[in-house]
Amino acid sequence: MIQFSQLNQKYGGTQILWNLDLEIKEGEVTCIMGRNGVGKTTLLRCLMGLLSIHSGDIILNGQSLVSLSAEARAPLGVGYVPQGRDIFPMLTVEENLRIGLPIRKDKSKCIPEKIYDLFPVLKEMLNRLGGDLSGGQQQQLAIARALVIEPRVLILDEPNEGIQPNIVRQIGDVILKLNRDENLTVILVEQKLGFARRVGQSFRLMEKGRIVASSAMDQLNDALIKQYLAV
Numbered sequence: 001m002i003q004f005s006q007l008n009q010k011y012g013g014t015q016i017l018w019n020l021d022l023e024i025k026e027g028e029v030t031c032i033m034g035r036n037g038v039g040k041t042t043l044l045r046c047l048m049g050l051l052s053i054h055s056g057d058i059i060l061n062g063q064s065l066v067s068l069s070a071e072a073r074a075p076l077g078v079g080y081v082p083q084g085r086d087i088f089p090m091l092t093v094e095e096n097l098r099i100g101l102p103i104r105k106d107k108s109k110c111i112p113e114k115i116y117d118l119f120p121v122l123k124e125m126l127n128r129l130g131g132d133l134s135g136g137q138q139q140q141l142a143i144a145r146a147l148v149i150e151p152r153v154l155i156l157d158e159p160n161e162g163i164q165p166n167i168v169r170q171i172g173d174v175i176l177k178l179n180r181d182e183n184l185t186v187i188l189v190e191q192k193l194g195f196a197r198r199v200g201q202s203f204r205l206m207e208k209g210r211i212v213a214s215s216a217m218d219q220l221n222d223a224l225i226k227q228y229l230a231v
């Protein structure tokens, strides 16, 4: 579904991604894992068009994305929940959610009821400012906002950072439900091993801007954890 080929990315003179090859399979929850600073967020930002790449290609369902602007990528069915959530604190919950409506294929003017079924807490807080929500509620809002566009692939960058356990569980339930019921493809950058094992079907381990191991989640063994994840 998504293929990264020989991707190279640099911040100024500092190269972060090195000839990176990666395949994301349709209908799978793929966890991208690795220690801090190995380039996980950089990879996602390249996919979303928020960073330009030096060379290589990113192909979504047969279409190369690299010449497309960030604005042109979301309508292809890519929903993005960035690290740190990036909700609009001075807009209400409803206004945050409505941002995605123009991108929907059906051009609906209403937020689908499904969003509130997945995140009931948001329905109770529609008129509250985004900045007044708790961290966990903001994360749920960020995921809901990405789902409003009806993505075929949902990209989540460390959705559980700083979030209390009961909300982490709810976020996991939502990912599992959407994957099971709608065959949603999910790319999840995740540091928490337990969460990755619970929701992920496969993993990709990164080190120094390269993919160093890829397999089914049940193959993520102690040796790999020690080599590429333990701090």
Ligand SMILES: Nc1ncnc2c1ncn2[C@@H]1O[C@H](COP(=O)(O)OP(=O)(O)OP(=O)(O)O)[C@@H](O)[C@H]1O
Pocket: 011, 014, 016, 034, 035, 036, 037, 038, 039, 040, 041, 042, 043
């Ligand atoms: N805007 C920037 N300018 C220069 N270097 C940057 C910039 N953003 C990130 N980097 C560097 O690129 C490298 C990869 O960062 P990135 O955020 O992609 O890693 P990560 O694997 O997502 O880490 P973390 O788990 O801490 O979020 C790091 O060395 C970081 O310092």
